[in-house]
């Protein structure tokens with residue numbers, strides 16, 4: 001009789017979801033969701049090739065929608081989606097539209113919740129702003145699940161390693177002149193970071209070439225260097241410049257072509273010995289499947305907040321592993337370190353210090369590698385500074 005009583009206490013209140021009622025396996029329900037629109041200012045205006053070709057303005061801030069979720073049993077998780085330049089207010093508005101869908105759901109049923117949220121906004125498409133908004137909730141639920149298990153997320157997923165080789169991107173932007181880039185590279189190496197990435201893709205590739213030559217000379221012949229053209233070459237330029245770059249022993253050429261040119265990337269990947277990397281701009285599993293199916297990439301570069309969170313990211317990891325493609329997630333090292341640690345082939349994780357002021361915790365870097373934190377979940381809590389940068393909040397349900 002005691003067992004029956006216990007079970008009754010843990011079964012969720014009766015509620016309809018996806019046409020089914022919560023079953024007896026349900027042990028907890030989502031009681032409260034708080035979403036925050038946080039705008040992080042950058043120390044200096046940042047430019048990649050999209051600015052030099054006139055397509056975008058320099059970046060001065062990053063907009064986040066954070067989700068904080070609490071369950072009836074007192075478990076908590078945080079996650080975020082982000083946008084650069086535009087879209088932040090739209091993401092927060094869509095999050096407000098769908099956050100109420102979580103209340104009463106079992107927080108462990110993450111896949112079913114993901115489907116519920118994507119169908120809520122599916123008339124806007126199952127990619128783009130729709131999926132990027134869902135990411136905040138999905139990541140928060142995975143954070144909660146790992147915390148509930150008392151494990152770092154990497155361990156919950158099934159880690160292959162406890163640290164991941166990392167490279168720095170923030171020091172190699174085109175808004176820095178070459179002297180500043182070399183200084184940043186030195187500081188990055190001194191900090192124990194295992195590689196550097198230099199932005200290219202300017203209208204005159206010969207100016208890019210001089211920057212790559214200077215960095216290679218600065219770091220010596222074997223230190224890992226990559227370049228990133230941010231989609232600003234056409235196929236001819238990518239082929240000609242790609243051949244010139246072969247001698248620099250780069251660990252990859254990133255986004256040489258338009259993000260949706262799967263055929264062009266495949267031809268380039270077949271032609272060059274230097275590995276090809278792309279995928280950061282894609283916002284669905286379907287788009288990544290296209291790159292993998294066409295053998296467009298040597299390194300696939302999904303971004304969990306962009307593809308809709310950890311649930312779809314895991315599906316991309318499965319596709320990549322089966323196709324023998326390597327993984328190098330884009331941005332948000334705070335999340336991607338855990339995911340990269342759970343990938344079969346040795347991945348790279350991208351080091352950006354930009355988000356550090358948002359959190360109370362810091363990631364440790366040693367001997368070229370980023371160490372998976374031993375804290376449960378993602379291992380991050382929002383800082384007081386992040387609260388100060390909050391421009392709007394909305395609450396759903398009640399704190400348990």
Ligand SMILES: [Mg+2]
Pocket residue numbers: 228230254255280
């Ligand atoms: Mg990039």
